[in-house]
Amino acid sequence: MRWATRRGVHIDRAASAWLVRRFVDPDAEFVFVADRSEVPADATPFDMRGVELGHQPGPAGQECTFETILRRYDLTDPVLWKLAEVVHEADLEDDRYDAPEAAGLDAVLRGLSMTSDDDVVLAVTGPVFDGLYEYFRRAVLLGRPPT
Amino acid sequence: MSAARSDAGEWVLLCYRVPREPSTPRIAIWRKLKRLGVAQIGDGVVALPADARTREQLEWVAEDVVQAGGSAMLWTARPGTVADERRLAEQMAAARAAEYVQVRDQAVQAADGGLAALRRLRGELRHIERRDFFPPPERALARAAVEALAARAGADREPV
Numbered sequence: 001m002r003w004a005t006r007r008g009v010h011i012d013r014a015a016s017a018w019l020v021r022r023f024v025d026p027d028a029e030f031v032f033v034a035d036r037s038e039v040p041a042d043a044t045p046f047d048m049r050g051v052e053l054g055h056q057p058g059p060a061g062q063e064c065t066f067e068t069i070l071r072r073y074d075l076t077d078p079v080l081w082k083l084a085e086v087v088h089e090a091d092l093e094d095d096r097y098d099a100p101e102a103a104g105l106d107a108v109l110r111g112l113s114m115t116s117d118d119d120v121v122l123a124v125t126g127p128v129f130d131g132l133y134e135y136f137r138r139a140v141l142l143g144r145p146p147t
Numbered sequence: 148m149s150a151a152r153s154d155a156g157e158w159v160l161l162c163y164r165v166p167r168e169p170s171t172p173r174i175a176i177w178r179k180l181k182r183l184g185v186a187q188i189g190d191g192v193v194a195l196p197a198d199a200r201t202r203e204q205l206e207w208v209a210e211d212v213v214q215a216g217g218s219a220m221l222w223t224a225r226p227g228t229v230a231d232e233r234r235l236a237e238q239m240a241a242a243r244a245a246e247y248v249q250v251r252d253q254a255v256q257a258a259d260g261g262l263a264a265l266r267r268l269r270g271e272l273r274h275i276e277r278r279d280f281f282p283p284p285e286r287a288l289a290r291a292a293v294e295a296l297a298a299r300a301g302a303d304r305e306p307v
Contacts, residue, residue: 006203008199010199010200010203049206049207049209049210050210050213054210055207055210057214062211093182093274093277094182095270103273110200113199
């Protein structure tokens with residue numbers, strides 16, 4: 001399937017693209033557009049204004065796209081919801097969650113988007129989010145941060 | 148003779164109107180704009196220096212306005228004169244300066260429980276810096292006060 005998001009991907013789009021490819025659509029192809037009007041007819045838009053898979057009101061207030069996708073596709077994995085807290089804080093910065101990793105992750109993503117085009121950002125951040133997922137998975141299993 | 152293009156930088160403007168009732172979404176939007184550190188140009192017109200981050204931030208606020216039943220339009224524009232831009236920058240710098248002064252005062256007054264206060268003030272400082280587009284001298288003073296608190300908190304720490 002084809003998925004479309006805005007050009008110049010930052011944290012919520014990069015994390016959501018990883019989430020889509022790993023847990024929703026392993027064959028996902030991504031296209032990057034300047035505006036919603038440019039979304040191809042066969043593509044599912046995400047992380048842009050006025051689309052279902054965007055920032056939405058959640059039970060505790062505004063949610064970022066990553067959280068919206070988890071709800072929409074009934075992804076209940078607690079490791080993904082822990083990762084969602086980090087993405088939420090990095091993107092929305094509203095202090096809802098204690099996520100010390102968030103500011104650093106945001107800086108990395110913003111730096112990448114300054115030096116690389118969108119396909120490269122997704123290629124680089126895929127292993128990053130794989131690693132973060134594994135880190136939080138082991139933290140959940142161990143009941144403490146893994147060493 | 149055509150006017151020379153302004154040397155002022157590019158700004159992203161949000162022109163919006165939110166229904167007076169219900170008040171909850173209007174207050175949430177106001178809080179969000181405040182957290183972004185916007186310059187208030189007029190009633191229902193706010194602005195930030197334009198870059199990828201600020202454009203996206205105001206885009207999501209525009210969406211919140213529309214979802215709340217209001218109207219919103221985003222613009223990118225340059226102030227007509229450098230003096231106009233300077234006034235906007237001064238307004239924003241003054242608002243940040245007041246916030247930095249509060250952090251500095253709290254850091255100076257923090258005595259016992261230094262580590263908890265230090266963590267909180269560092270977080271607050273980071274938030275202010277994220278919406279600081281024209282850093283005033285008070286930023287350096289706030290940073291110095293927080294680092295002095297860090298030194299005091301460290302000195303009091305029990306040896307491992």
